[in-house]
Ligand SMILES: *[C@@H]1O[C@H](CO)[C@@H](O)[C@H](O)[C@H]1NC(C)=O
Ligand SMILES: *[C@@H]1O[C@H](CO)[C@@H](O)[C@H](O)[C@H]1NC(C)=O
């Protein structure tokens with residue numbers, strides 16, 4: 001398993017330098033997020049991530065086409081793996097953003113920021129779950145394994161057979177790959193902390209998520225070509241076969257049925273290569289270079 005020092009070399013664009021930044025100095029950091037297209041001018045009261053943290057979030061979405069019909073039919077979309085079946089940030093027209101933000105310090109008060117039911121469009125608000133407290137920009141490491149209390153984003157699949165699904169394993173295994181092995185982190189930029197712990201946020205670039213996904217999906221599809229080509233509909237991203245090939249290729253064999261903690265991820269794709277593909281649309285504007293044009297007329301950041 002790579003050490004933090006070697007990851008710092010691998011992730012020059014991540015927020016590593018922020019660790020232990022309680023020195024009273026403001027530093028300019030780069031964050032990423034995925035938001036509904038029409039909310040792309042806002043930053044305050046939103047959750048953001050480093051590259052690996054956001055790769056976890058956006059890779060989860062690849063199985064929703066398979067998982068959501070099943071959990072919606074059973075009215076059981078409450079699990080860690082299926083929470084996003086009803087999350088506006090995982091459906092509809094989305095954009096991926098690169099943000100520049102000055103941060104003074106991080107703390108343990110990571111908050112869930114979302115547009116909650118009965119709130120207006122793009123009206124984000126945050127709450128900190130019990131135990132998440134202390135000053136600083138809230139930070140949570142992407143984790144996998146254990147109970148709900150130990151790791152709410154990717155707890156162990158249910159021991160009861162009808163309630164353990166392929167997507168519980170996919171969720172766990174991508175969290176393990178991008179979190180425990182990749183150093184993924186999430187941060188909450190709450191309005192209450194603005195000016196105190198973070199300030200001067202700006203949107204560096206915002207791109208259409210479907211465009212951004214092309215380079216990332218293309219990398220996985222070319223690596224797993226034999227698997228995808230054997231599907232009845234090799235290009236149907238909503239089909240069980242395509243989704244299964246996607247995770248078998250990304251995470252290695254048995255991704256839908258076995259837990260793959262760090263040290264047991266043989267065959268998984270390299271996190272650094274995936275990050276380059278994930279960032280391609282933000283780094284380049286030209287589609288011929290895997291780039292995506294910046295979305296015009298960014299709304300002013302409130
Ligand atoms: C939920 O519904 C699907 C059919 O849509 C079914 O295959 C599945 O076994 C059901 N039960 C659970 C616990 O997911
Ligand atoms: C950042 O914020 C501080 C405090 O509000 C302000 O004094 C400073 O000019 C800002 N810097 C930039 C580059 O906007």
Ligand SMILES: *[C@@H]1O[C@H](CO)[C@@H](O)[C@H](O)[C@H]1NC(C)=O
Pocket residue numbers: 233236237238239240
């Ligand atoms: C793709 O697969 C899904 C799930 O099997 C199916 O509902 C959908 O109709 C397929 N799309 C096309 C274009 O055939």
